[in-house]
Amino acid sequence: MAFLLHHQLQSLLDVLAGEGYQCVGPQVQDGAIVYAPLASAAELPRGYRDQQGPGEYRLVRENPQRFFAWANGPQALKPLVFAPRESAWQARRESGGALSFAPVAPQSRPTAVIGVRACDLAALALLDRHFLHESSPDRYYAARRDDLFLVAVNCTHPAATCFCASTGDGPDATSGYDLVLSELDDGFIIEAGSNAGQRALAQLQLDTDSKAQRSTAAAATANAAQQQSRCVPSRNMRNLLFANLESPHWEEVAQRCLACGNCTSVCPTCFCHAHREEPAIDGVHSHHVREWDSCFSQGHSYIHGLTVRSHTRERYRKWLVHKFGGWHDQFGRSGCTGCGRCITWCPVGIDVTAELAVLNAGGQGK
Amino acid sequence: MSGQVPCRARIVRRIQESPTIFTLGIELLESNQRKRFSFTPGQFNMVYLYGAGEVPISIVSDPEDETMLDHTIRVVGRVTRGLALLKEGDEAGIRGPFGRGWPLDAVHGKDVLIITGGLGCAPVISVINYILRRRADYGRLTILQGVKHSEDLIWRQRYERWIEQPDIDVRLAADVGTGNWPWYIGRVTALLDGVEIDAQRTIVMMCGPELMMARAVGSLASKGIPGGAIWMSMERNMHCGNGLCGHCQLGPKFVCREGPVFQYPEIESLLAIRGV
Numbered sequence: 001m002a003f004l005l006h007h008q009l010q011s012l013l014d015v016l017a018g019e020g021y022q023c024v025g026p027q028v029q030d031g032a033i034v035y036a037p038l039a040s041a042a043e044l045p046r047g048y049r050d051q052q053g054p055g056e057y058r059l060v061r062e063n064p065q066r067f068f069a070w071a072n073g074p075q076a077l078k079p080l081v082f083a084p085r086e087s088a089w090q091a092r093r094e095s096g097g098a099l100s101f102a103p104v105a106p107q108s109r110p111t112a113v114i115g116v117r118a119c120d121l122a123a124l125a126l127l128d129r130h131f132l133h134e135s136s137p138d139r140y141y142a143a144r145r146d147d148l149f150l151v152a153v154n155c156t157h158p159a160a161t162c163f164c165a166s167t168g169d170g171p172d173a174t175s176g177y178d179l180v181l182s183e184l185d186d187g188f189i190i191e192a193g194s195n196a197g198q199r200a201l202a203q204l205q206l207d208t209d210s211k212a213q214r215s216t217a218a219a220a221t222a223n224a225a226q227q228q229s230r231c232v233p234s235r236n237m238r239n240l241l242f243a244n245l246e247s248p249h250w251e252e253v254a255q256r257c258l259a260c261g262n263c264t265s266v267c268p269t270c271f272c273h274a275h276r277e278e279p280a281i282d283g284v285h286s287h288h289v290r291e292w293d294s295c296f297s298q299g300h301s302y303i304h305g306l307t308v309r310s311h312t313r314e315r316y317r318k319w320l321v322h323k324f325g326g327w328h329d330q331f332g333r334s335g336c337t338g339c340g341r342c343i344t345w346c347p348v349g350i351d352v353t354a355e356l357a358v359l360n361a362g363g364q365g366k
Numbered sequence: 367m368s369g370q371v372p373c374r375a376r377i378v379r380r381i382q383e384s385p386t387i388f389t390l391g392i393e394l395l396e397s398n399q400r401k402r403f404s405f406t407p408g409q410f411n412m413v414y415l416y417g418a419g420e421v422p423i424s425i426v427s428d429p430e431d432e433t434m435l436d437h438t439i440r441v442v443g444r445v446t447r448g449l450a451l452l453k454e455g456d457e458a459g460i461r462g463p464f465g466r467g468w469p470l471d472a473v474h475g476k477d478v479l480i481i482t483g484g485l486g487c488a489p490v491i492s493v494i495n496y497i498l499r500r501r502a503d504y505g506r507l508t509i510l511q512g513v514k515h516s517e518d519l520i521w522r523q524r525y526e527r528w529i530e531q532p533d534i535d536v537r538l539a540a541d542v543g544t545g546n547w548p549w550y551i552g553r554v555t556a557l558l559d560g561v562e563i564d565a566q567r568t569i570v571m572m573c574g575p576e577l578m579m580a581r582a583v584g585s586l587a588s589k590g591i592p593g594g595a596i597w598m599s600m601e602r603n604m605h606c607g608n609g610l611c612g613h614c615q616l617g618p619k620f621v622c623r624e625g626p627v628f629q630y631p632e633i634e635s636l637l638a639i640r641g642v
């Protein structure tokens with residue numbers, strides 16, 4: 001472990017660039033903190049603080065020293081590994097009608113992500129289980145995943161929507177990173193979590209951190225956990241949810257839910273995607289494209305002559321029961337890492353933790 | 367690892383089965399892919415039509431036939447309408463085989479009862495074909511097919527051919543019958559009462575509307591057939607076939623990978639609930 005002074009943050013970016021990584025990091029864009037290619041440490045959202053609530057997100061200026069005194073914005077790591085849209089393969093038709101098929105090479109380059117939060121590391125581990133499933137690992141995901149170098153930051157300023165402490169996924173980053181930072185008023189405790197991280201750290205030639213710094217950092221994340229007011233009723237809601245598929249509460253939520261799918265696009269673990277065929281105008285090629293889809297869309301459950309989940313009631317139920325129930329069967333744990341994004345970015349402010357609480361209490365509406 | 371990119375394939379045989387149903391015999395063009403391809407009845411391929419996309423279609427030829435893969439397809443929409451226009455010699459693409467097929471080992475030597483409803487009986491055609499080619503290896507073969515309206519029986523010739531065969535008991539039912547419906551009028555599950563069933567040695571295979579299958583399970587239980595002897599092929603929207611896109615989920619099951627054929631107890635709690 002070592003200590004990186006605030007003004008030395010740029011040297012970390014330089015070392016990573018020297019190792020061949022493009023850096024991606026948080027920046028303020030259009031009033032929200034999003035991940036984008038990062039040219040210098042000056043672009044980081046230093047001095048910003050977020051205010052989040054159901055259907056609500058706002059940035060304000062606060063402690064000018066801090067680089068990471070805010071909680072996650074709308075974006076997770078998901079778009080970096082699971083492209084919102086990409087060509088999966090291409091068919092070519094010769095004039096005689098003969099067809100040939102070529103995979104499209106995944107677009108990827110070594111990328112270092114700065115400022116990754118614990119909930120998103122946990123979500124990435126879940127996406128790994130899905131996309132790298134032994135029966136049919138996805139080559140596009142695999143290529144991008146291999147290219148990632150992750151610089152985590154332990155959370156000190158959770159948003160009101162965060163509940164990672166209750167899902168067991170934060171606010172400390174405990175695994176899955178290459179480097180992890182704990183921010184104090186004058187700099188960061190920095191620690192490696194992989195060989196690649198070790199290599200980068202060695203090049204920085206930093207002083208060691210002190211015991212006092214370590215205990216300040218530990219107190220800050222402990223405090224962050226304590227500040228969280230939302231929680232899941234339990235880490236395993238599987239049986240409760242499957243026993244309540246006919247609860248009247250689903251209809252009650254459906255009265256409010258717009259079936260817009262915002263929750264599924266911001267969720268760091270939602271993995272549904274659609275395949276579409278897009279013939280090129282040259283008449284010789286056709287692209288097989290895949291892009292993010294949502295279980296809230298009309299087409300998601302369409303089979304000829306029938307839409308299996310035709311009502312919002314069934315779609316919201318599908319989403320919640322899958323995320324907090326079906327994931328246990330599929331991946332051995334809940335699909336929620338407590339990031340709170342679906343609460344913040346729901347235009348009508350539907351709150352998963354509140355809906356789970358109602359179902360947990362016997363399913364009678366509010 | 368089942369393919370994420372289609373294999374080159376060519377139509378070597380095309381049979382018009384009825385005005386809306388046709389069978390494409392498809393040959394994989396690369397010999398190594400052809401040799402490697404092995405499947406169980408009940409499994410399916412993603413059949414690709416240039417410029418239009420892919421659809422999941424059951425493989426109905428015999429698994430021992432190495433020359434081609436038959437797909438019997440009903441014209442319903444965009445892709446199947448295009449596939450219907452393919453002629454012998456035209457090219458297409460195949461990804462597969464996907465999923466888990468019928469439990470042929472469990473059926474060997476047993477009586478087989480097949481119950482289908484509605485329009486979609488494709489997944490059981492493969493197993494019926496399979497058994498008919500090895501008739502001596504099985505006991506009684508009974509097929510019960512139900513439709514809503516007598517005019518919905520879209521492959522009448524096929525059923526009439528089976529009815530004439532002495533070693534199959536085929537019975538048809540229509541909820542609503544018209545003049546030229548010589549068979550039972552009522553629910554397909556009611557046909558069960560007239561069929562002789564040896565509960566100890568019968569394996570049931572079903573496909574069709576989920577409500578019909580749920581009802582049939584009830585009647586079968588009253589005849590002493592245990593849930594573990596009942597298998598059903600499930601249908602969901604499918605885009606990828608290899609457990610990634612999420613479309614085919616039935617509760618926590620990926621139908622493309624864990625199904626489409628399930629043993630009843632595996633999906634018992636999900637079967638009768640609408641919209642899961």
Ligand SMILES: Cc1cc2nc3c(=O)[nH]c(=O)nc-3n(C[C@H](O)[C@H](O)[C@H](O)COP(=O)(O)OP(=O)(O)OC[C@H]3O[C@@H](n4cnc5c(N)ncnc54)[C@H](O)[C@@H]3O)c2cc1C
Pocket residue numbers: 302303304305410419420421422423424425437438439440441442443444445446447488489600601602603604605626
């Ligand atoms: C495991 C399995 C096996 C099948 N086997 C056969 C078979 O042997 N013969 C046969 O005729 N049909 C079979 N079907 C149904 C067949 O896949 C649909 O009829 C077909 O996808 C309709 O496509 P379309 O573009 O012509 O219709 P449209 O109504 O235009 O459909 C548009 C799109 O919706 C999706 N879709 C529509 N209906 C279905 C459906 N029933 N299942 C999955 N996705 C659907 C597809 O992505 C399709 O491309 C099977 C379905 C499944 C799930």
Ligand code: SF4
Pocket residue numbers: 263266267268269323335336337338339340341342343352
């Ligand atoms: S369900 Fe909501 S809180 Fe949980 S991981 Fe997804 S977006 Fe975050």
Ligand code: SF4
Pocket residue numbers: 256257258259260261262263264296342345346347348349350
């Ligand atoms: S829960 Fe909210 S974000 Fe999700 S689909 Fe419904 S309205 Fe949209």
Ligand code: FES
Pocket residue numbers: 603604605606607608609610611612613614615620621622623
């Ligand atoms: S069809 Fe894509 S997951 Fe099953």
